[in-house]
Amino acid sequence: MINKLLITFPFVVYCCHSIAQTDSTVKKCNECHGKIIAQEVIHPATETCDKCHQSNGQPHPLENVMGFSMAATVPELCYNCHDPKNTKKNIHSPVVEGKCLTCHTPHSSPEFFLLKQYPPSMVCKECHDLKGTEKKVTHPPVAEGKCNKCHNPHQSDEDHFLKSETSRLCIKCHKKQGEELKDGNVHPPFRNNCALCHKPHGSNENKLLDMSPPELCFYCHDDMKNKVEKSSTVHGAVTENKGCVNCHSPHASAQPMFLHNEPKELCLNCHNKTMTSGNRTISNINELLQKGKSVHEAINKNGCIACHDPHASSNSKLLIKPMPEGSYAPASDENFALCFTCHKSELIENEISVSTGFRNGDKNLHFVHIHGKKGRSCNICHNPHGSLNDHLIKEKTKFGSWEMPMNYKSSESGGSCLPGCHVERKYER
Numbered sequence: 001m002i003n004k005l006l007i008t009f010p011f012v013v014y015c016c017h018s019i020a021q022t023d024s025t026v027k028k029c030n031e032c033h034g035k036i037i038a039q040e041v042i043h044p045a046t047e048t049c050d051k052c053h054q055s056n057g058q059p060h061p062l063e064n065v066m067g068f069s070m071a072a073t074v075p076e077l078c079y080n081c082h083d084p085k086n087t088k089k090n091i092h093s094p095v096v097e098g099k100c101l102t103c104h105t106p107h108s109s110p111e112f113f114l115l116k117q118y119p120p121s122m123v124c125k126e127c128h129d130l131k132g133t134e135k136k137v138t139h140p141p142v143a144e145g146k147c148n149k150c151h152n153p154h155q156s157d158e159d160h161f162l163k164s165e166t167s168r169l170c171i172k173c174h175k176k177q178g179e180e181l182k183d184g185n186v187h188p189p190f191r192n193n194c195a196l197c198h199k200p201h202g203s204n205e206n207k208l209l210d211m212s213p214p215e216l217c218f219y220c221h222d223d224m225k226n227k228v229e230k231s232s233t234v235h236g237a238v239t240e241n242k243g244c245v246n247c248h249s250p251h252a253s254a255q256p257m258f259l260h261n262e263p264k265e266l267c268l269n270c271h272n273k274t275m276t277s278g279n280r281t282i283s284n285i286n287e288l289l290q291k292g293k294s295v296h297e298a299i300n301k302n303g304c305i306a307c308h309d310p311h312a313s314s315n316s317k318l319l320i321k322p323m324p325e326g327s328y329a330p331a332s333d334e335n336f337a338l339c340f341t342c343h344k345s346e347l348i349e350n351e352i353s354v355s356t357g358f359r360n361g362d363k364n365l366h367f368v369h370i371h372g373k374k375g376r377s378c379n380i381c382h383n384p385h386g387s388l389n390d391h392l393i394k395e396k397t398k399f400g401s402w403e404m405p406m407n408y409k410s411s412e413s414g415g416s417c418l419p420g421c422h423v424e425r426k427y428e429r
Contacts, residue, residue, distance in 0.1 A: 039108035041112065119144060167194055397419075406419050
């Protein structure tokens with residue numbers, strides 16, 4: 001710890017100028033007034049008392065007779081040594097009113113800056129209602145009573161007498177966050193004003209947040225709030241644990257949309273294990289993609305958001321467009337809108353077609369499977385993420401409570417399958 005005395009000029013005072021006396025003995029000021037300069041921090045002006053005190057010609061010392069007068073009134077007296085220029089936009093009212101002695105003692109003090117009390121908050125609270133100390137989380141400078149860490153007690157061009165613009169002020173202590181400003185995408189509140197999200201004194205939320213996510217994020221992102229409130233399916237990452245911060249950096253990121261990681265990898269940070277959501281079991285997608293012989297090209301190209309909305313959706317499984325839930329669905333573009341975002345709808349429109357690899361000669365076997373009273377849904381045969389078989393064909397498929405084996409084999413010119421629903425059938429293109 002830095003010694004106070006080295007900072008605040010600890011002059012030892014021996015006043016030896018002549019003064020009017022009632023007898024022939026000439027005394028030094030500190031022989032009678034030694035107590036007022038006996039504290040650890042001593043005002044440099046006390047080196048010679050006559051800088052501030054001047055004899056008025058009356059005998060001294062004499063009871064009820066004031067032998068000395070102030071050389072000038074405060075604050076003019078203080079301005080003989082201290083710069084009187086108040087040039088900043090905001091000037092603290094005691095400074096405007098010249099009430100230096102509201103906060104400082106003129107001779108000596110046990111505290112830095114000749115403050116009347118220490119820490120500085122003890123002086124500040126004489127006029128200010130210091131909020132934050134009663135909260136669950138208190139900003140360390142506030143807990144230590146060091147208001148002057150952030151505020152200039154005399155004047156400032158910033159609101160609230162801050163020492164500098166908010167974000168620049170914060171990163172003087174929060175070095176790690178300062179480094180984040182170098183990232184490619186910086187969240188505007190982080191760049192412009194940390195206090196838009198964080199309470200500078202105290203909060204009942206972690207990280208001194210104004211409120212907990214996602215409510216804090218929704219304060220600005222009201223479009224997302226409306227979407228989440230109106231959607232039938234909401235991503236647990238939005239509402240659970242840290243809310244939006246599960247996926248997005250609140251400060252800055254090298255990734256678009258302030259994501260913590262590249263989108264696909266970000267999703268797989270959680271979807272690397274079997275999960276449950278209500279009555280639904282979600283497979284270990286990462287394992288499926290790692291072990292799969294075939295992986296859905298949409299995932300490789302655009303990541304999970306090619307099919308899923310990462311926030312909320314009116315469709316099941318957070319899908320961006322409708323997709324039938326059960327095993328059977330009428331063959332229509334609307335029912336399979338999700339698949340036809342990328343695939344051509346002619347897969348189910350023409351019985352004779354050479355635009356698909358799943359054909360016997362020119363007979364379109366997609367058309368055969370999806371049409372009729374019991375038109376099969378795409379997800380009966382295909383796993384939309386990845387599979388140990390070619391063409392995303394499942395190894396087993398759910399049929400009621402039965403895990404039905406598919407027994408699919410591919411060949412250069414076609415393939416065959418022997419599922420539980422029919423005998424082995426082959427196709428040749």
